Amino acid sequence: MPAQVQARLNPLAVTALVTSLLCLAPLGLIFGAVALLQISRNGQRGKGLAIAGISVSGAVLLLVGLAAPLIDFKVWTLPARSDSGEAAGPGWTTVHSLTAGDCFDPGSGLPERDTLALGGASVRLVPCDESHRGEVYGTFALSGEGEFPGRDGIAAIARPRCVRLFLDYSMDPMAFGRLQTYYFHPDERGWDAGRRTVVCWVARLDMTELDSSVQRDASDLDPAQLAFLSAVKPLSIGAALRPVKSPQQDLPGATAWADQMAEAQTETIRMLKDTELPGAEQPTEQLVAELEKGLPFWRQASEASDADTFLGHLQSVDQHSGNKYVRRIRGLLDLPMPTTKPGQALQSTAVPADV
Known part of the structure; x- marks a missing residue:
């Protein structure tokens, strides 16, 4: 019998999981959703990885949404200083x-x-x-x-x-x-x-x-x-x-x-x-x-x-x-x-x- 050819692993499925674990939740959701579409259309492997990436990203975004009203978020921009050391901007x-x-x-x-x-x-x-x-x-x-x-x-x-x-x-x-x-x-x-x-x-x-x-x-x-x-x-x-x-x-x-x-x-x-x-x-x-x-x-x-x-x-x-x-x-x-x-x-x- 001829050797069975293994389906190709979808690269975006891997990317979805990695970005979710790096706390890049929005990217994890996007990559996961695109990966599922490509897997379904092209018969590729990686469905479990894509679902895992979507799940982790969703959980992170949910936690942020619950915590946001309780946290005083500040936009931390380094203050600009002039050559003399004085603040040149906030x-x-x-x-x-x-x-x-x-x-x-x-x-x-x-x-x-x-x-x-x-x-x-x-x-x-x-x-x-x-x-x-x-x-x-x-x-x-x-x-x-x-x-x-x-x-x-x-x-x-x-x-x-x-x-x-x-x-x-x-x-x-x-x-x-x-x-x-x-x-x-x-x-x-x-x-x-x-x-x-x-x-x-x-x-x-x-x-x-x-x-x-x-x-x-x-x-x-x-x-x-x-x-x-x-x-x-x-x-x-x-x-x-x-x-x-x-x-x-x-x-x-x-x-x-x-x-x-x-x-x-x-x-x-x-x-x-x-x-x-x-x-x-x-x-x-x-x-x-x-x-x-x-x-x-x-x-x-x-x-x-x-x-x-x-x-x-x-x-x-x-x-x-x-x-x-x-x-x-x-x-x-x-x-x-x-x-x-x-x-x-x-x-x-x-x-x-x-x-």
């Missing part, structure tokens, strides 16, 4: 890829104080001259190879360092309304994996969008503006580091802060006395006089024995803040008029994220 990226000068929108919206980790730690990078919610102004690495220091341990290092970095990056935060500094820091899982990076960033406290960079360094200021802002910088740093807990909750923390504010105010008084501000001499002298009147109340607050006494001394400090002279000096030096009191211009909080 695109999704991760927190750990952000660098100083990057403007972005948090993937989960702006966090609240004491929030949990930022969902997914994803951000949409945008050019700073477009509307955005946040701006990175510095990064640094935490030292230490031991156990995770906990949120409070990280905050003790990161909060003051981020505030100081911001007041180097933007020497005049009062020009941008009420701002809040945030910082992403590694959570325990990230710490155990060896990650130590802290990413410092800033946003408006009322969550409205920024339409330009908040960066303003010495190159943007004339000598008199730079001298004045440098003189009040110690007070700006101290005010931004006001304790999160009230004096009723943490009197020792409040009195320690008052002692730091006394030192900061002493330094500002000294620098203002040594600074020449042409055209603004008189309000500068008046500001110094007010700050000198308020200084003893900071000292008294640092020694307060109870919360009510502490708050009473702070009210006396506020009566000698010299805010009206600050506004007058700013006007004479052609600095933007602030929309908030100096002590309310900047606040700080933390955002745990696996960075």
Whole structure:
């Protein structure tokens, strides 16, 4: 008897199964359907492979359809950057890829104080001259190879360092309304994996969008503006580091802060006395006089024995803040008029994220 010739295997049947296993479900369905037609018409082998390809592809598409309403899908396009490293176009990226000068929108919206980790730690990078919610102004690495220091341990290092970095990056935060500094820091899982990076960033406290960079360094200021802002910088740093807990909750923390504010105010008084501000001499002298009147109340607050006494001394400090002279000096030096009191211009909080 002559040898029986085996029917030819349909190549699209094999392709259907392979593409379905590679999670290319739409292609698997197409190749499988075409393969079945060719097999039926030409008497080829591979019907089982084609059916398997269609079945796997169908199951994958069904699962995607069920999961789609539950998943936040983002189109991850790498953000374009110019030769200088600035964002030249929008695109999704991760927190750990952000660098100083990057403007972005948090993937989960702006966090609240004491929030949990930022969902997914994803951000949409945008050019700073477009509307955005946040701006990175510095990064640094935490030292230490031991156990995770906990949120409070990280905050003790990161909060003051981020505030100081911001007041180097933007020497005049009062020009941008009420701002809040945030910082992403590694959570325990990230710490155990060896990650130590802290990413410092800033946003408006009322969550409205920024339409330009908040960066303003010495190159943007004339000598008199730079001298004045440098003189009040110690007070700006101290005010931004006001304790999160009230004096009723943490009197020792409040009195320690008052002692730091006394030192900061002493330094500002000294620098203002040594600074020449042409055209603004008189309000500068008046500001110094007010700050000198308020200084003893900071000292008294640092020694307060109870919360009510502490708050009473702070009210006396506020009566000698010299805010009206600050506004007058700013006007004479052609600095933007602030929309908030100096002590309310900047606040700080933390955002745990696996960075």
